Amino acid sequence: MNSLRCRLWMAPLLFIAVLLSSCRQAGIVPLEPVNLSIAGSTEMMPLLIELTGAFSDRHPNVIFSLRGGGSTLGESWVSSGQVSLAASTLLSEEEEIPANLLRVPIAWDGIAILVHRNNPVENLTLLQLRNLYSGRALNWQDVGGNNNEVVLVSREDGSGTRALFEERVMDTENVALTAVVMPTSRDMVGYIAGRPDTIGYVSQAYTRNAAGASLADPADQAQVRVVPIEGKLPSDEVLTNQSYHLSRPLFLLRRRVDRGWPQQFIDFVLSPAGQRIVERYHVRIR
Secondary structure: OHHHHHHHHHHHHHHHHHHHHHHHHHHOOOOOOEEEEEEEOOOOHHHHHHHHHHHHHHOOOEEEEEEEEOHHHHHHHHHOOOOOEEEEOOOOOHHHOOOOEEEEEEEEEEEEEEEEOOOOOOOEOHHHHHHHHHOOOOEHHHHOOOOOEOEEEEEOOOOHHHHHHHHHHHOOOOOOOOOEEEOOHHHHHHHHHOOOOEEEEEEHHHHOOHHHOOOOOHHHHOOEEEEOEOOEOOOHHHHHOOOOOOEEEEEEEEEOOOOOHHHHHHHHHHOHHHHHHHOOOOEEOO
16 A cells, blocks of 8 residues: 555656656757858948847847858858858849849948038039049039048959949049049048048948947048038938838848748848847938
């Protein structure tokens, strides 16, 4: 009788022990690690750092590696399978995009024309901007400024920002060989901040400090200002309705065959949570 009572008493404990053991065994089975690589636009890297961090918080097994290199390089690498995704600001015609790539717009952006805060020029037309960058206008007096020589600042080859600037502003003309070349928008803001007679162009994200997401040194930002082009500044409203001449979408690209984690990341970027992060830097597309 005592033996029976003991067995009856032990049975629930054995069941609980087996259950706990099963849970422990299930709990220690790690999720399969996933490595995703993104390359391309340096303008988009600060945004992507925050987006990938938020995605990894939801999926701890997903590990990202990010590198710049420019939009052209990023698109080339994703097409050849060297990276999982490309970040790009290039505005390519549909027939120019490799057939194996899917191109997804994730935000609106615009190129801001920067001068030093002490520069008195109040507005520039596209023609005046072209004359400055082609070297036809060598003195700020030619466009309503002070009697000082113009110092041009441009971006490096492969930059999507440079490609759009040359397409929309320069048309068939070349940027003057005297232009100083900067590798990033952050570097350009810093360069202009310390030189009163300079002019340059950056993603508008580097001119704002939305919710603490400052991409340039605040001290440098205080020394520069955005010049209206054809009377318009790259505000959220004019970027959304594309009435600003230098507006553009930002893209993520993946290979069409990669419908797994790369697409899940794109879906997250386009989700309400992802777009709330986007609007800290650019203009949300949804």
